[in-house]
Amino acid sequence: MAKQFKGMPSVKKAVYDRIAAQRDISKAEIMEQFQLTSSSLTRLLDELSREGWIMESGFGQSTGGRRPILYQINPGHRYIFGLDISRIYSVLGLYDMEMRPLELVRWNMDEQMTPQRLTQHVGKKVRELLERHRIPADHVLGLGVGAVGPLSREQGRILNPLYFAASGWNDVPLRQWLEEVTSLPVIVENGANTALIGEHWMVRSEHIRHMLYVHVGTGLRSAMLSNGQIVHGAVDMEGSIGQMIIQTDGPRLHGTGNYGALEAFASVQAVEQQVRARSKMNREHWGGGSLAIKPEAINFATIVQALESGNEYVREIFAQSAAYLGIGLANLINVLHPEQIILGGVMISAGDLFYNTAISVAEQNIYYSGSYHPEFSRGILQETAVSTGAAVMVWNEYEL
Structure with a gap:
């Protein structure tokens, strides 16, 4: 750029x-x-x-x-696009220089949304947004992207992500394709990092320098801000927190990854797996009411409905899953010592039970050294954290 x-x-x-x-x-x-x-x-x-x-x-x-x-x-002097590429849905936002969204466009990431189709869709939406808001193309600083990893930030490529509904997402030259369809300079970063960048932007006046972000959804993702800077490792493996071992010789999710890894206990897939298994074993408890469906038809949406209707078995599984997440959080906090921990993702937004239980267990297992008392939050931006943070990346990189 x-x-x-x-x-x-x-x-x-x-x-x-x-x-x-x-x-x-x-x-x-x-x-x-x-x-x-x-x-x-x-x-x-x-x-x-x-x-x-x-x-x-x-x-x-x-x-x-x-x-x-x-x-x-001057918020309207220039504009920035921020793009969130996730497994379930994606979001494109047009932002002014104060990171206020002029408009957000959202679409599902279904079986038809291949990387080629997504890039063409983004190009079309960029043109439509600029026309609708009467913004000249040369008044746009660039397009920031927060995407599911692992990826190569230097090359702007998505490498070999898991769980996309559509095929073709291995080794995608995302930056090159998006620059071709938008004629804008593009920055690519993993979604957890951009979510943290976005949330940090919203509290920048509070001078928080050390923040931890954990996303709990289909998989688990994390990001760390240390002394105001995103922490990058030698490789970009944003889902590594999911491979944290919290139970020696425990189960593996779908027969892959580490035995006893956190993702096997605290993720959408883990909860779906546990509810289906218990449904098969306890038909008298699961055959009616809020889960009066075949075990193979149970998905996260039906599980959340059962939780909201008071199903005690679903509640128990959620509480257990949250307790395991709390142990994982405590492990991270005891190593990284952030000032603030932000939790996001569909498991966190499914209700207060999961969020409150995870925090309670984490606090019980954090080593406090007198004055160290980290704060927990769902964040300010929440569902728009990734797209906002992607736009902030461009803002940060722009040299006047």
Whole structure:
């Protein structure tokens, strides 16, 4: 993306970032962070204003002299697309420079949604959104993508993900294809990382530097922010948390992965498997009411309906699954020591039972060193965290 963003000093972007982080900020407040003379900062602010990146937002309180001019970024100066590619559905959002969505488009990831069809669909929707909102293409900074992994961030490729309904998702040159259909620069990152980037953006004024994100859905995904930066390993295996062993010689999910891995206890597939198995063994308890269907027809949607209607057997399975997740969370927290833990995914949104049980078990197994008390949250953005975080990635990479 550097070809579009070269030619201007990085201090200019740093000043712009500071203004974005605190709406309605004065020149004096900006100077507290930068080793700039008053005249140098004035020139930068004038340049940012003249180019349309920032604008005056009024006057602050007087401290004895003239009231200071306050600045804020101009949200409509440029726009960014954020794309969430997940196994169940995908979301494309058009965002302004304050990361407010002008419009979100969502579609199911069914058996027909191959990578080729998805890229063509995204290209079509990008054009439609720009036309509908009357935004020139050259006013868009780029397209950020948060996708199911594993993937190669450097090459912008999805490698060999599991559980997509459609075929053809192995070794997909996603960045290349999306750049061809949108004519925009594209950044690709795994979905857990982009979700965390999005949630961190929403609390950036609180100066939280260490955050953990765990997504509990068809699989388990996690991301870690340390000292304000996403932690990347030697390879991108976003589902690795699911392979954390929490019961020696325990079961494997679908006969693959580690024995006793967390995903075999705390995932949509694990819960579906357990409910179907118990349904077959206990027909007198499962043959009527909220689960009056054949065991093979039971899916997560019918299980959630049974939970909501008060089925005690489903409730027990959910509580057990949440307890195992709590152990996995405690293991991560005891190693990483985040300030805040955000939990997302359909298991978390299925009801308070799973969320509250997982947190309770995690807190009971966290090693507290006096003042260490991490906070738990479902996040602010929740279902739009990935698409928002993907747009924030582009925002972060753009050099003024």
